[in-house]
Amino acid sequence: MNFVRVLNDIKLRNKLSLTFITVAVIPLLVSGVFFTGKLREIMVKDAFKQAADNVDRVRKRTEEVIKVPLDISYQLSNDSRLKSVVSRSYDSYIEVIQTYRQYTEIRDYMRLYKEVKAIRLYTPNPTMLNNWEFMQPDAKTEQADWYKVALGKKGLAGWGFIQDERDQKYYLSLVRKISLDDPGQESVLVINVNTALLNSIISQESFQTMIVDDHNNIVAANRPNLYGKNLAEVHAGDSMLTQSEGSFDAVMDGKASKVVIASLIPQSSWNGLRVISVFSVSDIVRDANGVIRLAALVIGGCLVVAVLLVQASASLITGRLLRLSKHMSKVGTGSWNAYLDLDGKDEIGQLSHRFNALVGRLSQLMLEVEETNRQKRLLEQKQSEIKFKMLASQINPHFLFNTLESIRMEAHLRGEENIAQAIWQLSTLIRSSLEVGNGKIPLSEEIAMVRCYLELQKFRYEDRLQYKLELASGIGEVEILPLIIQPLVENSILHGLDQKEDGPTSITIRADYSEDGQVLVEISDDGAGIVPGKLESLVRELQEPEETGQRIGLRNVHDRLRLTYGEGSGLSIESKEGEGTRISFCIPRGGESNVLSDDR
Structure with missing residues (x-):
């Protein structure tokens, strides 16, 4: 009985809306949410698989690129002519320049291989001149971590994000110690990798992809604003900074994301690189949005049909009430000739008869009030004229x-x-x-x-x-x-x-x-x-x-x-x-x- 009483207290329009929501909207929403969730789950799994494949492809292509400077470093480390040029003591600058002109291997490598941006050899020979190929290390270079580490490694190659002294830009560079014939005269070879070539490898990736060194410096990225930054600067989580391989959840730039990491350690290298791909949840389910929209259209169509059915059933009841409401609105605007003709003897018909009687009585009262106001205005006008004449006199x-x-x-x-x-x-x-x-x-x-x-x-x-x-x-x-x-x-x-x-x-x-x-x-x-x-x-x-x-x-x-x-x-x-x-x-x-x- 209490439930029936509550239903009776609800307005008719709200009661019809409640029925519609109970019968149509709730089941459709429940089924839509369920199937959408399942679809998103499947798409997430597929995206993870696709991400792993993409990262592996980028890793392999990157490995092909850095293999070129690695091979060049092997050849230069075993080049007797190079060692002879570096170990020799020169009597004049002319002799140095003539030697540089005769030794063209470094220039030939740069001309033949697009993977290489620059090659320079740091040697402590004081009789040589700096020509951006052979350079004497200054105090800043000798104190650099990459220089000291390279001297400490016995012929192993290393990879770092190093600033080029010529254009002051940072490049992914190979560093390697080259031992000379004379004891104590050890040189360090630096080969800059072509950054544009690395960026072109990952530029086709639809998701955010980066190549980072062992210090988390971003040496290549398909987002220009990330290049040269550190992962810590782009709000990466601890797992992304420390984990070498695998996939996991993370928050990057305030967004819930999925991360896939692949490690790349070239042969005979004491360190390596990591390929990182980051996908926000919205990016992962981007392909699923089309299916979700299609499902939304189907659900929306069902809702439209349900609305039409509810409106058809409600129009039989509310049509006469709407006519009564329109006539009440006319009376509200001052129209006293709003006579309502509704057939039927039910509650709405009785209400219309009482409404007509009320409008007739109000119309009579308004006429009486207007006549009273007219007489009052005439009286006030006469009094004002009399007072005006008295004041003037x-x-x-x-x-x-x-x-x-x-x-x-x-x-x-x-x-x-x-x-x-x-x-x-x-x-x-x-x-x-x-x-x-x-x-x-x-x-x-x-x-x-x-x-x-x-x-x-x-x-x-x-x-x-x-x-x-x-x-x-x-x-x-x-x-x-x-x-x-x-x-x-x-x-x-x-x-x-x-x-x-x-x-x-x-x-x-x-x-x-x-x-x-x-x-x-x-x-x-x-x-x-x-x-x-x-x-x-x-x-x-x-x-x-x-x-x-x-x-x-x-x-x-x-x-x-x-x-x-x-x-x-x-x-x-x-x-x-x-x-x-x-x-x-x-x-x-x-x-x-x-x-x-x-x-x-």
Whole structure:
């Protein structure tokens, strides 16, 4: 019962997959692994046999090559003319050169036998000259192991990896002592084997093959990067370094490998060479991979057939569920007309009927929500328009009364003609204020109103008030909300000039393009400034959701800017007590900067 309960808890797709794996995949994998393992085992045995044959073939061909220098060494060791040339004491260099010219056997051997790369005889005769055939051993040569060992062997040949003094390259070389007629005058013969010929012997081998001397120096290899190295440098195991013959497992360059070694000790030699062939497991079974791939194709075909059978049986059950899933996806994307028509009275049919009823109810609810949101948006729009009109209509009228009082007193006391100009400016300002609506006006018209206001205030304060207008070229055509700059200028006069104890106050109105293409408007003065605590309170009042404090003009301008241009277009206020105040705002608009100034 527990097993049945577990099966019932598994999802249908997973249950079908589990059945498929149990019935088809596991038996096929088990049989495939078994037969593949057997095939690999057979291929490994065949590869070992082939490797042993290859190594034996290389050993025999190498033996044929080194037999040539071995025979030459026998002939030279018994050459009476050679011994006569070496033992003779020469009176002059000319006599030496003439003797060299007459003795041509060494040059003849090198010309006739491609197996030989170079032949040189080291002799202690001080009257001879070095001509790369007859050479006097220097201190380094006399201290070399191969030289001392050769002198210690009685006519036996030796094989080593020796550096040629002519081209400074290392060659597999035969060394042999040649006894002269005079006691104590023993020479050492060195014959270099042609390395290119040795490499050509093993170059056709598909596996890594090397010829090494008794010091594990690699004297020939079918991998160029191995030539001249020591086996210890290529991460060979201890068995490869010490074992003379046989086959065994080893790890080379971090790979599991098979090694086959054959020993080659030429006749009458005190040491010999080893032929080593190394095969990684992947190389050994390379030929078997084709059979394995064929087996994989057969197994894959069986799996495909099994998958088709499972899919055919599962489609009868899952087809109706897929249709239900597609209609659910349509509903998820917002389509409420996804009516599902599934026949049958089983569990899936009942589920489809309930799904249709649910979609119908959701569609009705969505229509009700959309209608509610539409009415809410209309209400918010009306409230915003009312608030905008209320904010636009709240203009501080104090300056009007003060200006009229100043005009009255000036007319009463002096009766000067400039009063007429002041009255004209005042009428212009009042007329412009009355004609302002809810729409936007060009920045040039707003500046004209500000100019009239400043002239009226200059009429009142005389030399105590100075102002400057700086407008970028073409910026006057930019449309802006009406009565935005004038309240800010009024704030500079009321709180900058009136509260400054002495000296004139300068007000600068600047309109220019910012770096990001917006229109930047700044109103700055050098008046009394704002104390830090009061400045923080002013900034905090501007951010309050409801109007608080006494800065109604600044708050109106700040709210109108944010309602029209967004939250980032509100007022920015900077001030230092005793130094002045700067109020600025930005509105979206691009253009070029070419500042024009108007000073008064």
